[in-house]
Amino acid sequence: MNNYEQVLVALRRVIRATDLHSKRLSKTAGLTAPQLLIMQTIRDLGEVTIGTIADKVSLSQATVTIILDRLEQRELVYRVRSEKDKRKVHAHLTESGGSLLDRAPQxxxxxxxxxxxxxxxxxxxxxxxxxxxxxxxxxxSGIDASPFLDVGPINRDHEWKNPTQRDDRKPDPASKLKAS
Structure with a gap:
C-alpha cells in the first residue's frame, strides 16, 4: 500500500469511528454528541448560563440555544431566568435528563x-x-469546528420523536373522513 493510501485509510477509519459512535449514541441515548456535551456541562457546572455553556463547549450562544430548545422539548433540561439579572438565563438538567446522562455512553x-x-x-x-x-x-483549515468528535451539522436533531406529537409527513386518517 502506498503512503498516501495509508493516510486515506487512516482518515477513513477516523471518520468511520466517529460516525459509528454518533450512531451508537443516538441509538442508546437518543442524543447527538453536542447534546451530550451540553448536558454534561450543565451537570458538571450546576446552575449555568447559556453564555458559560457556549464558552465551555466552544459553540456560539445561538447554536447552544437551538440545542437547548430541543433538549427542553424532550424535558431533559429546563431554563430559568435569573432573579438577580433578568438578562441571564440559567440551564438545569431535569431528573430525566440526569438519568439519561447516567446511562449514555461517554x-x-x-x-x-x-x-x-x-x-x-x-x-x-x-x-x-x-x-x-x-x-x-x-x-x-478555514472551516469552523468545535473540539468534539461528531459527524454532521452541530445543531441537527437526532432520530427521537415525541410519541405524543403527530408526524405531519404521514397522512392524517381523520382528514380522509373530513374529505368524504
Whole structure:
C-alpha cells in the first residue's frame, strides 16, 4: 500500500469511528454528541448560563440555544431566568435528563483525550502539526469546528420523536373522513 493510501485509510477509519459512535449514541441515548456535551456541562457546572455553556463547549450562544430548545422539548433540561439579572438565563438538567446522562455512553473524544494526554509533548505536537496540515490539504483549515468528535451539522436533531406529537409527513386518517 502506498503512503498516501495509508493516510486515506487512516482518515477513513477516523471518520468511520466517529460516525459509528454518533450512531451508537443516538441509538442508546437518543442524543447527538453536542447534546451530550451540553448536558454534561450543565451537570458538571450546576446552575449555568447559556453564555458559560457556549464558552465551555466552544459553540456560539445561538447554536447552544437551538440545542437547548430541543433538549427542553424532550424535558431533559429546563431554563430559568435569573432573579438577580433578568438578562441571564440559567440551564438545569431535569431528573430525566440526569438519568439519561447516567446511562449514555461517554463522548468519543473523552477516551481520545485520555490517551492523547499520556503521549510525550513532542508526539502531541507532531499529531497537531500533521492534522493541521491534513486539514489544510483538504481545504478544510478555514472551516469552523468545535473540539468534539461528531459527524454532521452541530445543531441537527437526532432520530427521537415525541410519541405524543403527530408526524405531519404521514397522512392524517381523520382528514380522509373530513374529505368524504
Amino acid at each position: 463522548a468519543l473524544q473523552e477516551e481520545f483525550i485520555r490517551k492523547y494526554q499520556n503521549l510525550q509533548s513532542w508526539e502531541q505536537n507532531m499529531i497537531i502539526s500533521s492534522l493541521q496540515r491534513v486539514a489544510e490539504m483538504m481545504d478544510a
